Amino acid sequence: MLRELAWLLSATPLRTFPMRIHALVLALTLAALPATSQETSVLVARDEQGAAEAWLSPGSDLLVTRPEDGGSGVFLERGSFPRFAPDGRVLYTETLDDGHEILSSRTMVLDPGTRSPRPLRRGERELEYRRPPLSPGDTTAVRVCIDPGHGGTDPGAIGFGLQEKDITLDIALRLRHLLRLDTWNTKGGGSWDVLMTRDDDVYVGLSQRANLANAFGAQSFLSIHVNSFSSSSANGTETYCYLGQSLNAGGMLRNAVHEEAIRAWGLRNRGVKEANFAVLRLTAMPAALAETGFITSPIDIVKLQDPEARAEMALGYLFALQLHHGFQMFDPRPSGGFLGLAR
Ligand SMILES: [Zn+2]
Known part of the structure; x- marks a missing residue:
């Protein structure tokens, strides 16, 4: 501040x-x-x-x-x-x-x-958000807002004894940790200012989440959720941007998040979608909402309940943010390293 x-x-x-x-x-x-x-x-x-x-x-x-x-x-x-x-x-x-x-x-x-x-005229070029110019030694941080879905009195979806709010917070906290590691690690990756809409088990309203991100001047907004359905047969990963944004920066962020999420967990690919979700509508920056998997699916729950898998998803989101903001994909964990084409 x-x-x-x-x-x-x-x-x-x-x-x-x-x-x-x-x-x-x-x-x-x-x-x-x-x-x-x-x-x-x-x-x-x-x-x-x-x-x-x-x-x-x-x-x-x-x-x-x-x-x-x-x-x-x-x-x-x-x-x-x-x-x-x-x-x-x-x-x-x-x-x-x-x-x-x-x-x-x-x-x-x-x-x-x-x-x-x-x-916009036919053929007229639209230019997207541009990240700050980066050169060696440039430490300009990208402001990113991480939004763990639900919280407090709102548990979100429930299944197999788990609550959505706990899973989203766990993945978000792991992502924040990775973003911090990436910022400290000067060998590669990006530099980040991270805002969490919540970092505890508290209730935060939808417009309040968007207001926090807007006031922060976030350059990317990632909302993390867990899906559910009345039948246990529904499963897989899907990712959203706001209506009409598929070809814009919001859609590009969504696509990057989705691709890395599919790579991280390998669940059924339900595709990228658009929706009129409040946090996507009210945020003034490219925003994506990730539905990691179905808490009601016996297939997806294996990943959702596994701390190792949640860490993998968080790493996938880090990669997505790095790519979206023009950095090289980089695993900043001490045991990790540069993940090049061999990945
Ligand atoms: Zn949710």
């Missing part, structure tokens, strides 16, 4: 001073209060040239503004995934829904200096 604060301070042009002060007060407030007390806007994204910034107000819309706008800007709905192109365009996803289902989804563009969005 201190580093974030220092960054906010250093990026304060005079022209939009009131807004930056606003955010500064917020950053201080966030630093001092539990995450449930977010009241005002936070910076969720900024392009590298300083041409545009995105702010999120919990409970309202996403505000995209440019320094020359003097504080006025364009309101985007949450879940619209603003993306900044090097030429100053802001791209985002506009969805049409009937209150229940998304009817259509398209990519909209805000050209530099305008406030009238237009649809």
